[in-house]
Amino acid sequence: MTTGTTGTADEAPLFGPESQFDAFFDDPRWALAVIRATVLEAAHPQIGAALVDNSTFVAHPWRRLRNTFFSMRRMFGTDPAVREREAARLNRLHARMSGSDSRGHAYDAMDPATRAWVVATLFESAVTMCRLSGQPLDQDTMERMYAEYRAFLAALDGDAGQLPEELHDFWRYFDRVVEDELENTEAARVILYRLFDHLPAPALLDGAPTLWAAGRAIAGPLLGAITIASLPEPYRRRAGLPEMPGAPTLMQGAYLAAGLARFLPKGWINAEGIIEVLSLSPGSDDPRARTVAALRARMKRASALLRLLAPLGGDPDPDPAPGPSAGTGEGRRSAAEFFRQVLDQTGDGHLDWPDLAAMARELSTRLDLDEPEETRLYDAFAAWWRELQATLDTDGDGRVSADEYATAVPSLAGPALIRVAEVLFDATDKDGSGTIDADEYRTLFRTAFHRDLTATDGAYGRSAFVGDFLSFMSGRRTSTPYDPLLADA
Amino acid sequence: MDGNGRWAQRRSLPRTAGHRAAETTVIDIIEAARAAGVEWLSLYAFSTENWNRPGTEVDYLMRLVRRVVRKHAPLLLARNIRCRFLGVADPRIPRELAWDFADLTTLTAGNRGMTLTVAFDHGGRRDIVEAAKSLIRSRTPADEVTERLFADHLPFPDTPDVDLVIRTSGEQRISNFMLWQVAYAEWVFPEVLWPDFRAPDFLACLHTYRRRDRRFGDVPPRTNGDPS
Numbered sequence: 001m002t003t004g005t006t007g008t009a010d011e012a013p014l015f016g017p018e019s020q021f022d023a024f025f026d027d028p029r030w031a032l033a034v035i036r037a038t039v040l041e042a043a044h045p046q047i048g049a050a051l052v053d054n055s056t057f058v059a060h061p062w063r064r065l066r067n068t069f070f071s072m073r074r075m076f077g078t079d080p081a082v083r084e085r086e087a088a089r090l091n092r093l094h095a096r097m098s099g100s101d102s103r104g105h106a107y108d109a110m111d112p113a114t115r116a117w118v119v120a121t122l123f124e125s126a127v128t129m130c131r132l133s134g135q136p137l138d139q140d141t142m143e144r145m146y147a148e149y150r151a152f153l154a155a156l157d158g159d160a161g162q163l164p165e166e167l168h169d170f171w172r173y174f175d176r177v178v179e180d181e182l183e184n185t186e187a188a189r190v191i192l193y194r195l196f197d198h199l200p201a202p203a204l205l206d207g208a209p210t211l212w213a214a215g216r217a218i219a220g221p222l223l224g225a226i227t228i229a230s231l232p233e234p235y236r237r238r239a240g241l242p243e244m245p246g247a248p249t250l251m252q253g254a255y256l257a258a259g260l261a262r263f264l265p266k267g268w269i270n271a272e273g274i275i276e277v278l279s280l281s282p283g284s285d286d287p288r289a290r291t292v293a294a295l296r297a298r299m300k301r302a303s304a305l306l307r308l309l310a311p312l313g314g315d316p317d318p319d320p321a322p323g324p325s326a327g328t329g330e331g332r333r334s335a336a337e338f339f340r341q342v343l344d345q346t347g348d349g350h351l352d353w354p355d356l357a358a359m360a361r362e363l364s365t366r367l368d369l370d371e372p373e374e375t376r377l378y379d380a381f382a383a384w385w386r387e388l389q390a391t392l393d394t395d396g397d398g399r400v401s402a403d404e405y406a407t408a409v410p411s412l413a414g415p416a417l418i419r420v421a422e423v424l425f426d427a428t429d430k431d432g433s434g435t436i437d438a439d440e441y442r443t444l445f446r447t448a449f450h451r452d453l454t455a456t457d458g459a460y461g462r463s464a465f466v467g468d469f470l471s472f473m474s475g476r477r478t479s480t481p482y483d484p485l486l487a488d489a
Numbered sequence: 490m491d492g493n494g495r496w497a498q499r500r501s502l503p504r505t506a507g508h509r510a511a512e513t514t515v516i517d518i519i520e521a522a523r524a525a526g527v528e529w530l531s532l533y534a535f536s537t538e539n540w541n542r543p544g545t546e547v548d549y550l551m552r553l554v555r556r557v558v559r560k561h562a563p564l565l566l567a568r569n570i571r572c573r574f575l576g577v578a579d580p581r582i583p584r585e586l587a588w589d590f591a592d593l594t595t596l597t598a599g600n601r602g603m604t605l606t607v608a609f610d611h612g613g614r615r616d617i618v619e620a621a622k623s624l625i626r627s628r629t630p631a632d633e634v635t636e637r638l639f640a641d642h643l644p645f646p647d648t649p650d651v652d653l654v655i656r657t658s659g660e661q662r663i664s665n666f667m668l669w670q671v672a673y674a675e676w677v678f679p680e681v682l683w684p685d686f687r688a689p690d691f692l693a694c695l696h697t698y699r700r701r702d703r704r705f706g707d708v709p710p711r712t713n714g715d716p717s
């Protein structure tokens with residue numbers, strides 16, 4: 001399956017628990033390194049354009065992180081069948097992403113050279129993170145790791161020809177791309193300056209906006225400074241990034257501190273556990289959710305006390321919690337809120353096709369769809385987009401703004417949206433029984449049936465499903481199972 | 490909480506001084522009620538009609554209430570008192586005050602010692618209208634509406650019927666206070682003004698209440714010696 005792997009019989013396998021890659025999964029340094037790698041990716045003009053247009057990482061970063069994490073897990077797992085399936089899924093996903101950037105340059109997420117660069121940044125960032133934390137890799141480990149990453153690319157692309165075969169040549173390739181191709185793209189600027197300053201709270205901390213905002217106000221700029229200081233010098237110069245006194249020390253200190261985690265007992269830091277807990281929402285039936293709910297209630301109380309104890313005078317709360325919702329009734333949100341949380345998936349302030357494609361992507365990821373169901377779902381969303389565009393885009397700029405949406409909310413539930421609901425129902429109903437049983441429900445929503453649904457006959461019928469989907473999409477009802485799916489950050 | 494203005498006038502002080510003096514009474518009465526084993530205490534702080542008072546006085550009251558809420562939040566939490574605010578619907582209520590109300594409610598939501606309901610921007614009729622609206626919205630058939638069901642649609646439906654209403658300063662009016670819940674309440678009208686009202690006065694009111702013969706529309710129970 002992996003043409004291009006150079007592993008011989010006596011060596012450890014390139015994938016699976018023995019691999020170098022696996023060793024980094026639970027390494028806190030990897031968090032810093034991945035941010036750095038993402039900036040380097042985004043600095044590539046093609047990737048940058050694709051990210052700005054299609055990615056949901058600004059509006060829904062935690063969901064995106066979770067998806068990426070589990071995708072990587074599957075790609076580097078031991079089971080070749082799982083890997084092939086995941087590679088095929090990623091390829092289909094990326095094949096749907098092409099277009100042109102604001103200056104008219106075309107981009108294509110399937111371009112082999114571009115994809116090689118993504119893998120190259122991951123590898124280079126892994127090596128760099130070891131160097132920066134004072135635990136450099138020896139030559140053998142580095143070469144083995146390089147072989148792993150090439151095998152990863154080969155699993156995705158069929159061959160790894162775009163990456164030099166020898167590690168020795170890789171560095172020349174890397175330096176050349178950094179010096180010749182990387183630019184000060186919008187996506188890189190968004191990651192460095194906007195993402196962390198506006199990072200929405202993960203589902204876990206949604207109840208403590210004050211706490212989150214206060215933490216973010218400190219951590220955001222720090223993360224930005226650390227990432228900038230760790231980027232290659234030629235790129236910093238070309239992109240005009242600031243050189244702040246003390247930033248390199250701060251950066252190396254951060255990597256060093258993160259590297260000290262190796263002295264912690266094994267298993268103390270478990271990235272998967274952390275990501276799972278972060279994306280727990282209160283309604284979930286996960287056993288941990290009760291603990292989390294209790295914890296969240298406590299945090300809410302603590303922040304309420306904090307606010308009450310804060311001295312009067314200036315507003316102590318930089319991002320005030322919306323108090324008792326005066327205008328909107330219980331369980332409903334305003335059109336603007338719905339637009340921001342659900343419809344504008346890419347967070348650019350407009351509703352256009354990539355937003356709906358991101359919804360389709362999320363749903364098909366959840367349901368683990370294969371062809372042709374995946375295409376049917378995308379087609380249904382595309383039809384809905386045409387319907388939306390025809391009815392809502394009053395100024396004819398090809399996309400729907402929040403204002404255009406707000407003035408035309410009632411007309412949202414057209415026939416194409418009903419069609420989306422029906423296709424989604426068919427995709428969720430894997431055994432084609434005409435009802436969604438508890439397992440199928442859990443696949444889509446990651447939570448058990450709600451009591452009011454089981455009241456009928458233990459299954460979820462088509463009309464109820466379509467009705468609920470429509471009331472979420474048009475009635476703007478909150479606290480539905482769709483919220484953790486499409487609205488949570 | 491009547492008589493703040495008169496209290497101040499008798500001392501030739503501005504009306505606002507009376508409101509300030511009321512703070513001590515509020516805390517004193519909360520403590521007294523808690524110690525006497527009262528489980529539900531409601532204070533009528535501001536009615537929907539009080540908005541008609543001069544703007545400066547209303548502004549002062551809003552600022553004062555905010556200060557009082559913040560000052561006593563830790564005490565209310567420590568004394569295991571669950572606080573909540575009845576009414577608070579008018580857009581004229583300053584945003585910050587509404588946030589503080591919400592924060593205090595959140596903070597003390599888990600307390601079980603006593604429930605303190607502060608009627609702020611409250612009107613009994615408005616609550617009844619809200620309940621009617623809520624019934625209509627839930628599409629309840631007219632024949633199914635009972636008193637019990639209607640009460641479930643009032644704000645804070647867990648509030649039991651009021652047993653005793655104390656109105657200070659000798660005023661003898663209902664003034665739109667929790668109209669639904671006071672149906673069978675006993676009323677006591679001490680002459681003392683609210684800023685002078687203290688724990689002993691409160692206990693005296695409780696004593697009066699205990700001696701009342703609550704019949705709920707029934708005839709008095711037969712007493713010893715009656716021919717049976």
